[in-house]
Amino acid sequence: MSTTPSDDLWIRRFRPSPDAADRLVCFPHAGGSASFYVPVATALSPGVDVLAIQYPGRQDRRSEPGPTSIAELADGVTAALAGWDDRPLTFFGHSMGALVAFETARRMERAGSGPVRLFASGRRAPSRTRDEHVHTLDDDGVVAELRALAGTDAQVLQDEELLRMVLPAIRGDYRAVETYRCEPGARVRCPVTVLTGDADPRTTVEEARAWSGHTDAGCDLRVFSGGHFFLSERPAEVLAVLTEHFAASCATTGRA
Structure with a gap:
């Protein structure tokens, strides 16, 4: 029976699959x-074997300060993933998560490891910036943004006490992503698959396609019907893309 490292702070395994051939x-x-x-x-x-990253400042980490930058998050995730690369890793990041995944991949590659593929979902290319300042708005302004994107649990938005509790972390997330600027020429060595919604108000198809300038190994673009959270609207279609990737990975390596 295989054993795995532990990092209860950053990593959650909701369905541990220790004998799986791949990790997402x-x-x-x-x-x-x-x-x-x-x-x-x-x-x-x-x-x-799916590992989900838990950022500081929320849920069971709500007593911790929220993030201040994408670099800080990437540093924390990189350290947490040490020892988890005993089998092929695939990264999937949505919106801000795509940037954290990108920067984590760069750090791991510099250390000699890294993912076999990066799925960048719902986020324009790292070099494509907009003048956004959600993190400077008052609480009502931040909540209005959350409602507009429809990605936050409706129960949270309706529970005033819970909402006020999580707003500092949410504001920190927006500060991190809105102040992020990637290094000129920043690239990963792994291939990138970009997923985007055709009606996403935060990412145009052209901005999503620009991820091709951030990889040395090829980039493909999948456009879905929907807005910023198209993956919640089209879960079966997104899962089909992931399943296709893992099936190809097994076929390439000759694994069952």
Whole structure:
């Protein structure tokens, strides 16, 4: 029976699959938590061991300060993933999570490891910036943004006490992503698959396609019907893309 390392702070395994051939590391969006990926872990188990990243400042980490930068998050995740690369890793990040996954991949590659593929979902390319300042708005302004994107649990938005509790972490997430600037020429060595919604108000198809300039190994683009959280609207279609990837990975390496 295989053994795995432990990092209870950053990593959640909702459906542990220690004998799986591949691992998928999932990075949440701004204001999101590891539990967003429970359906993914359920759908892919036991063939894929799904690790969901838990950022500080939310749920069971709510007593910790929220993030201040994408670099800080990437440093924390990189350290947490040490020892988990005994089998092929695939990264999947949505929105802010795509940037954290990208920067984590760069750090791991510099150390001699890294993912076999990066799925960048719902986020324009790292070099494509917009003048956004959600993190400077008052609480009502931040809540209005969350409602507009429709990615936050409706129960949270309706529970005033819970909402006020999580707003500092959400604001920190927005600060991290809105102040992020990638290094000129920043690239990963692994291939990138970009997923985007055709009606996403935060990412145009052209901005999503620009991820091709951030990889040395090829980039493909999948456009789905929907807005910023198309993956919640089209879960079966997104899972089909992941299943296709893992099936190809097994076929390439000759694994069952």
